[in-house]
Each structure stands twice: as C-alpha cells, then as structure tokens.
Amino acid sequence: MLDVTLVPCLSDNYAYVLRDPTTGFCAVVDPSEGEPVLAALAALGARPTMVLNTHHHYDHVGGNEALIAAFPGLRVVAHASDQGRVPGQTEAVNDGDRVTLGGTALRVLHVPGHTLGAVTYASDDAAFTGDTLFLGGCGRLFDGDPAMMYASLQRIAETLDPATRIFCGHEYTANNLRFVAALEPANDAVRAAVADAERLRAEGRPTVPKSLRDERRLNPFLRCDDPAVAAAVGVARDPVAVFAALRERRNNW
Ligand code: ZN
Ligand code: FE
Numbered sequence: 001m002l003d004v005t006l007v008p009c010l011s012d013n014y015a016y017v018l019r020d021p022t023t024g025f026c027a028v029v030d031p032s033e034g035e036p037v038l039a040a041l042a043a044l045g046a047r048p049t050m051v052l053n054t055h056h057h058y059d060h061v062g063g064n065e066a067l068i069a070a071f072p073g074l075r076v077v078a079h080a081s082d083q084g085r086v087p088g089q090t091e092a093v094n095d096g097d098r099v100t101l102g103g104t105a106l107r108v109l110h111v112p113g114h115t116l117g118a119v120t121y122a123s124d125d126a127a128f129t130g131d132t133l134f135l136g137g138c139g140r141l142f143d144g145d146p147a148m149m150y151a152s153l154q155r156i157a158e159t160l161d162p163a164t165r166i167f168c169g170h171e172y173t174a175n176n177l178r179f180v181a182a183l184e185p186a187n188d189a190v191r192a193a194v195a196d197a198e199r200l201r202a203e204g205r206p207t208v209p210k211s212l213r214d215e216r217r218l219n220p221f222l223r224c225d226d227p228a229v230a231a232a233v234g235v236a237r238d239p240v241a242v243f244a245a246l247r248e249r250r251n252n253w
Contacts, residue, residue, distance in 0.1 A: 002104055002126045004167060006206055007040040009033050012171045013059050014208060016128060017046060023102030027052055029121065029128045030169060032059050034066025050075035052099065052106070054130025055118040056085040060169060064088045079110060082117035093119065111156060113149025114139035120156055127160055127212070130169045135210050136176030136193070137250065138221040139169075146244035150224065153243075157212065157222050165209035173197045173207035179253050180220050183232045183246075193218050220246055 003019040009032035016029040017040055026046040030053060031037040041048060048071055053061050056078065064087040068074050077099055080092035093099065095110035099121065109120040114131045118139075121128045131139035132149075133156050141149055174197040180190045193214075197207045216222050220229045224239035224246065233245040 002123045004126055004165070004209075005040060005044060006167075006208060007031075007037050008171075008206075009036050009063070010059055013169060014167070014171065014206070015040075015063065016167055017041060017044060017048070018052075018101060018104075018126075019044070019046060020102030020104040025049055025102030025104075027101050028063075028067060029167070030054055030060040030130060031063030031067055034063040034070075037063050037067065038070055047071060048074065050077055050099075050101070051088075052121050052128065053078040053082070053086050053089075054120065054128060054132070054169065055079075055115045056082045057115065057131065060130060061086050079108075079117035079119045082115075095119075109155060109159060111152035113144035113152045114142055116143045118152070122160055122164065124161070125163065126165045126167060126209070127156065128167050129156065132156070133166060133215070133219075133221075134168045134170060134176055135166065135173040135207055135215065136180055136197075136219055137172060138219075138247070140251065141247065146247060147240050149247070150240050150243040153221055157216055160212050162211065162213035162216065164212045166212055166215055167209045171201075171206060171208065173210075174201050177218070179250055180218065182253070183220065183249070184228060187228070190218055 005017040007015040013032040018027045026048045027050045068088045076088045077091045078086040093108045097108040099106045106121045177194040224242040235245045
C-alpha cells in the first residue's frame with residue numbers, strides 16, 4: 001500500500017508526502033507552500049525525488065520553488081498544457097501516462113473542468129484528485145464547462161477501484177456534506193457522514209482520505225443519475241443537466 005502522509009498547508013489545503021513501500025522513494029503532491037512540507041519531510045527523514053502537481057493554481061504549486069531549492073534536481077511533473085505556469089516544471093504528462101515512484105506506478109488521468117490542465121494521479125490504492133473531486137463535492141468550474149467536469153468525475157469514478165483512497169486538495173468535507181444534507185434531508189447515510197466529518201474536525205483530525213466506494217454512495221456530483229439527486233435539484237433530464245444545476249446550487253449555497 002502506498003504510504004501517504006498528510007501535510008496541512010495554508011488555511012485548508014493538503015499537500016501529501018508519498019513513499020513507495022518497497023524502495024522508500026518519495027514524492028510530494030501539491031506543495032502549497034514550502035515550510036510545512038519541508039518540516040514534514042525532515043520529520044520523516046525523507047528526500048523527495050519528484051513533485052506531482054495536480055493543476056497550476058497557486059495553492060497547489062506555491063511550494064515548488066522552495067522544494068527545488070532544498071532538493072536540487074527534483075523532478076516536477078504536471079500536465080503538458082500547464083507548462084509555463086507550474087513553477088519549475090520539468091516533465092509534461094498527458095492522459096494515460098505513467099509516473100514511476102520506485103515500485104509504485106501512478107497513472108495520469110487528465111480530468112479537465114476545474115482547470116483545463118487538471119490531472120489526477122492514481123496508484124492501485126490511492127488517488128490524488130486535487131480540486132477535481134473533493135470528499136462530498138467537486139471543484140468549481142474555473143476554466144471548464146459542466147459537461148467536461150461531469151465527464152472527468154465519471155472517469156475517476158469508473159476507472160478507479162472502489163477501494164481506492166481519495167486524497168483531495170482541500171479540507172472541505174464537512175461543509176460539502178452539510179450542503180448535501182440540506183439537499184437530501186431524508187438521506188440518512190449523508191446525515192451520518194456529516195456527523196462523522198464534524199466529529200473528526202472537532203478533534204482536529206482530517207476527514208481525508210475516504211474510499212471511492214463511499215464517495216460514490218454519498219457525493220451527489222457522482223450521483224447525477226440518481227433520481228433522488230435529480231429530484232432535489234428539480235431537473236429531470238440528463239445527468240449533465242443535473243450536474244450543472246447541482247454545481248450552481250452549491251455555488252450559491
Ligand atoms: Zn484549484
Ligand atoms: Fe485549490
């Protein structure tokens with residue numbers, strides 16, 4: 001199992017330190033800022049060989065330069081279309097590429113919608129979804145449209161094993177789930193998930209990760225073909241229309 005350490009950054013971001021269990025090779029996903037990531041690496045005694053950026057937004061790449069300064073020769077991986085706006089990028093990846101970390105292969109899924117260059121990195125048992133799939137929600141559509149984002153979320157939901165642990169870019173879970181509970185007041189599983197998330201946060205613990213299986217059950221953005229979700233947003237048409245209405249509601253919530 002890929003070893004993943006959460007590193008809280010900025011107000012509600014997570015960077016992740018990945019270690020391949022067989023070789024100890026180490027990578028950092030989305031260093032939002034240098035200092036907490038460098039401290040986490042020091043505490044682990046880990047020296048990263050690469051940075052994996054899910055997209056170009058500042059709160060996901062803000063620590064790239066500090067890591068490059070600390071670890072000369074560091075590889076910096078991001079989507080080909082983000083070349084030029086991801087600081088220090090050394091490698092341009094495209095959909096279907098594989099990035100190797102010791103004995104762990106990470107598959108690149110190009111998942112445009114939040115941004116056009118958004119990618120998810122997925123091993124056999126963990127996926128780093130950035131601001132595309134959040135626990136209980138999804139990212140805002142900065143550069144894409146609903147059809148594009150819906151297709152990207154479906155791609156994640158249907159490509160990855162249900163047991164995959166989802167590591168997303170922000171700690172938004174409790175608020176996301178409160179929105180879902182307001183949307184579907186009769187959904188007991190969602191109410192229980194709200195209580196779980198609120199308890200974890202009250203204890204100062206992260207809600208991340210959760211399994212893709214749980215997300216498919218709870219996250220309404222992955223249930224746009226669910227009649228309960230369609231009824232809740234008052235759209236009885238295709239899943240993309242349900243997704244668009246749902247995203248709009250969330251924006252205004
Ligand atoms: Zn973002
Ligand atoms: Fe973000």
